[in-house]
Amino acid sequence: MTAADVVVVGAGMTGVACAYYAARAGLVVTVVDRGGVAAGTTGAGEGNILVSDKPPGPELALARRSAALWRELGDAVGGARIELEHKGxxxxxxxxxxxxxxxxxxxxxxxxxxxxxxxxxxxxxxxxxxxxxxxxxxxxxxQDMQVQPMLAAAHLLRAARVRVLTGTRVVGLDRDTAGAIRAVRTDRGLLPTRAVVNAAGVWAGEVAALAGVDLPIxxxxxxxxxxxxxxxxxxxxxxxxxxxxxxxxxxxxxxxxxxxxxxxxxxxxxxxxxxxxxxxxxxxxxxxxxxxxxxxxxxxxxxxxxxxxxxxxxxxxSPDHLPTIGADSRVPGLHHAAGHEGAGIGLAPATGEAVAALLTGAPPPLDLRPFAPERHDVHL
CATH class of the missing domain: 3.30.9.10 (D-Amino Acid Oxidase, subunit A, domain 2)
Structure with missing residues (x-):
């Protein structure tokens, strides 16, 4: 299969946001999903974009940034098309x-x-x-909003103009002699890449395990x-x-x-x-x-x-109720964007923006240390 700068595993709202911002940053992106676009948690969600339910701290900062980005996305793809409502x-x-x-x-x-x-x-x-x-x-x-999550995922993915492989299961993550990612192995063939974004939602732990790391989602x-x-x-x-x-x-x-x-x-x-x-x-x-x-x-x-x-x-x-966002220091080239629980729709844009920054070597707009993948090691 054609090589990509980054392979995003998961075509839910979080994976779509990662693909959208990575593509906007100039990267060649392929999205892979075992089902279809928004076929998992995203398709079963209410479309919540909330700041009201989050106490002061890192998740609220992520939510506030996401709310601003959702307003931008509404202008970019058409708020009416994705049923983005500023209802409060x-x-x-x-x-x-x-x-x-x-x-x-x-x-x-x-x-x-x-x-x-x-x-x-x-x-x-x-x-x-x-x-x-x-x-x-x-x-x-x-500031609370609502969006139709399936419409939003579909329109953002279309706007990103990335390659999408649905009905495709990831069965392995190939690594070079230094342990870094070099390809994603699927049931339809090999996808050469140096970067993987694990946005597989409730299956993110399974994807992480393919690289030999633990992710308790x-x-x-x-x-x-x-x-x-x-x-x-x-x-x-x-x-x-x-x-x-x-x-x-x-x-x-x-x-x-x-x-x-x-x-x-x-x-x-x-x-x-x-x-x-x-x-x-x-x-x-x-x-x-x-x-x-x-x-x-x-x-x-x-x-x-x-x-x-x-x-x-x-x-x-996630056991500590925070998503896992960022590069995994245990496996060079592996990034995570998962574990948002019921806030994934609302937090997706800021998550995607932050992951895209890491993929391009730019400083992320928010402090990602509270969401670091390695924080879970202390619970093992």
């Missing part, structure tokens, strides 16, 4: 104690540069007229309910304050936090659940009931609305 987020509290904790969390974010506006209980209906009336308060985040199952098409009754991405805590937990047990948002098609998406059950594809009635109950708790009108389908996906979970 509204996080709501069920009790006075929860409201106080939410306001404290928001104050820390504001100090880190996030727009966060406190909303009193009696003002929530001004922002969401159909919201439950017994909530204790909330915080509005104008595991699947974390989640479900989404989809309602029948409705008038535009939900204006923001609305979620319960305990969502943030559930994102950061490491428990294997089922966790449910209501997240409700409308789409351009009129359907309402209802998430989110988290549980570590390996790659078990079974549908959990307990999880779906939890989603329905949580959504009705926030928006009582949903009690009389029909759910038309449900789907599930697997988030790439």
């Amino acid at each position: 987020g509204l996080v709501v509290a069920a009790s006075p104690a929860e409201d106080a904790a939410l306001r404290s969390f928001a104050a820390g974010q504001r100090a880190a540069g996030v727009e966060a506006h406190e909303v009193a209980a009696d003002e929530l209906c001004d922002h969401e007229p159909h919201l439950a009336t017994d909530l204790a308060g909330g915080v509005r985040y104008p 595991l699947p974390r199952r989640g479900f989404v309910l989809v309602t029948e098409p409705l008038p535009a009754l939900v204006r923001h991405k609305v979620y319960a304050a305990d969502y943030v805590a559930n994102v950061g937990r490491s428990s294997t047990d089922l966790q449910v936090s209501p997240v409700v948002e409308g789409t351009r098609a009129g359907t309402v998406l209802i998430g989110s659940t988290r549980e570590r059950v390996g790659f078990d594809p079974a549908f959990s009635l307990r999880a779906l009931r939890g989603l329905a109950a949580g959504a009705v708790r926030l928006f009582p009108f949903l009690k009389s609305v029909s759910a038309i389908r449900a789907y599930r996906g697997f988030r790439p979970y």
